[in-house]
Amino acid sequence: MHKIKDQQEYIELAEELIEHDKHYYDENKPVISDYEYDQKMHALIAYEKAHPDHILPHTPSKRVSESPTQGFQQRAHLIPMMSLANTYSEEEVEDFIKRVHKLLEKKEVSFCCELKLDGTAISLTYKKGKLAHALTRGNGKVGDDVTNNIKTIASLPHNLEGSNHPDVMEVRGEVFMSLATFHELNEEREEEGLEPFANPRNAAAGSLKMLDSKEVAKRKLHLIAYGVPEEHTKLLSQHELHHQLKKWGLPIAQHDHLVVCDNLSEIMKFADKIQKQREKLPFEIDGIVIKVDDLKNHELLGYTGKTPRFAVAYKFAPEQAATKILDITVQVGRSGVLTPVAELDPVFLAGSTISRATLHNQDEIARKDIRIGDTVVIEKGGDVIPKVVKVDFKKRHSSSKPWHMPKHCPVCGTAVVHHEGEVAVRCPSARCSAQKLRRIVYFASKHAMDIEHLGEKVAEQLVEKGLVSRVSDIYTLDENALSKLEGFKEKSIINLLKSI
Template structure:
């Protein structure tokens, strides 16, 4: 065969194979048999082997062939890949439509509605029609280069079917795995002794992110495209529907289930229809996406930081299943909250195997009366977090055992207190192993003891390395202890130890806040410090005495009393004092001219910080709070005050500016910390 004849035949075979690939994988309407397709493919392979110069990157034979990658290269998206806001009810959808209509200034907005696939979002970049790069969504700004793997997806064209494609076309789409392909893949996994995938979404994500593209090629991945991030060169479509039609004309797969609908009612009809046919689709979906059709209107509506205002996802109700409770465990979170968790006989819920489900808190556990041995209905809240809907009472066994919620922490044995009557929380915050990282991070934070340099990563290393068990150990750290840690040379270690040493001198309110007492924030810590003036007096106070402090009710008083009655906590406090943590003595404040007045600070103050203004006002007896209510006495408004001024005027609350505040206070420089 002559060179020209070989060139012509190779081009003819490539065009034929691309056409039949599209008919088979995208349109699901093949025109030739598998045997005939295989014959054409084998002929092209033989031609390219005999004449390597004939092989082209967009040839059907080149879908697999790249060497396995050792890592995924980061890809910065030219235009951020935004997430979609979710709505779960007809009212939330009506609210979305109302906001769109109000911003556009007209009714009967036209939307494009399409299924919301449960897959993995990708961006495909075509230059002059040729696929040059594919990336995952990542965090929306930066994804991972998965070009070699996407090239193995049969529904993804390596070259656009257009004589005059855009110079640059960045297509957004969803990689997914059909139901039948997912079942076949799991059968193969089990047959080979592997672990089956939990659901098609996980299978698709895991298959696309293989370091070896030959593995991706063996997985039944598919692609649907739904938008563009860039269209450079040529006229971009002016509507969402026209855009999808153009993508289909280019040979890119778009979902045939999409519809153009009018207004809220049209969206609801589509949602109901697709919901009825959900189980008949060849792929998993978890809802419907609505997008304003006119591109000009999309631009007018704009975007929030992470979501567009012109599109929304209408999620289907969570799927439910029935299974049995094996036991109930209590988990202790990083803030000390105790959460009952039901251990279940594994059951598939919404395509995921569920073996644990949260019961949220003791009250929810009691309200649902879930017992060990009960048969329960389980759903995935928002299709993500498994939770127990309720007990199937007619299946309750005679030997089902009620669960008694513990009154001591299962990790450290400290007492359990009720947080505002709902959350059960471990009172051993200074010693509980489950809370260790959170306790240390909070203790060292800027508003607590302000240990500069003691951040999340360093705390993690200190705890994991066994250098710090309680907050007292922070004051025992040496430069040599720290210098050997990751990203911590001798110079940095010296700065951290100096910052820790400097934090020994603090204020009484800061110290109380740093202890992390349940229900005690900065305002309550200041109120306790002002009322009791000394740590000894506060630790000796009973619940009745504590409720005499402004804003300390019975629940907060109980939490404080239990915290200070716990011997482990007292031992840590004694250790801190032995380590030199101290503060200036306080005197009980006399009644000031603003005693009993409630003040709100808002906006940016020019001549003082908000903390300085708060300290000055509290020094005069005022109570400074964060939100405006009819009981607020006045609002101090700095620059860019926001909505609090509007709310104050609605309530008839006086508003003064910074100049008025300074004149009223008789300023005078303000001290940095009145406490």
């Protein structure tokens, strides 16, 4: 962790973190990774502990930084909604456990561990069992009222089941987007010339702040409930609370994603298990949450600054690797959008060999100053698509030059167009073979008609041989036409025709 040298460096870091908070919370466009942000925040907090007389009144270490959103009514939380402190190592988790033991003056304390979903926090208020309103975290005291948008989540009950719930109750949860929906959404945004979302968390947060709830419904958001403030429940433990939430009809985490642990070894064993499962999960997570299981102890432990003393997040360090950009090629999408792709020196990362990474658009390349020949850091979390995080400028060759989007389509040679207000550069030609191919591939994909045996390689042959020019041509294919494809024998022909 970097150590701050003097007060001026402290002030500069505080201002930098405030700027990052704006990118993360208000714009949903983070420019650094969560890990980098947390390391900077830890350095800030360490300096403030050593120099309490230097602490700025507006220090980002003492506040939750989400600003009010225009178009939404602001409403006060019944009970302040805090954020969790983060840990990244077994030693830091052990320090948390020791602090809990010391503050409670107990040698034996149980902890409830659950997944840390990478979404956006939400607070649901139920009055006499009916959903009254839903608030974003906001600044921890006041949040945006997104009730109409939250009601579009199919799994969320508008009326609680049973009758043993308090007259007024706040339920805390996480709103998130599945990886499948995230990829589909970003593909659509790129085709429409819009900036893609950086990750599912930003996509979920941005969706929740849309003014048209009908559009929010199309985003297929999900919600997991995980807590009720101690003041609103008579239950004794966190793990019992999960079971009670389920009885009330609220969506909760699946049973093997929740465990009660009695010591550090059991906590780390659960964390290791979840980390191994991470790539197979249908949603993004970035770690686990560790909470003191006894709810009465939550009150005794209380809060410090903007975080509770009874809970902490153990975040998985991002899986990263350094490699070299050998070239930047350009793909043409089904609507003519040109997408730059980094052709990488193959590197093994998170269980697979990575040789390509999307660079999204010219603006993204310019913002990160990515060039051919650069040594870059690529990252792959729960998401299967790798991304270029940053450039190692110290290793850049002096002869390197900024990369620019070609002025002509790399496939058909037509002059490209760039409309004002769009990030996308497009090939306008309706005859572009690359666009035809991408339209056919998308039409046959799982996101659309789900035509088995009609993958990209088969589609390429169909277009190259003039058998398919538009999607409707797929339904005119017969045995005679398919027999012209290389490697297509009787069984392959029958299988494809059946799928069509």
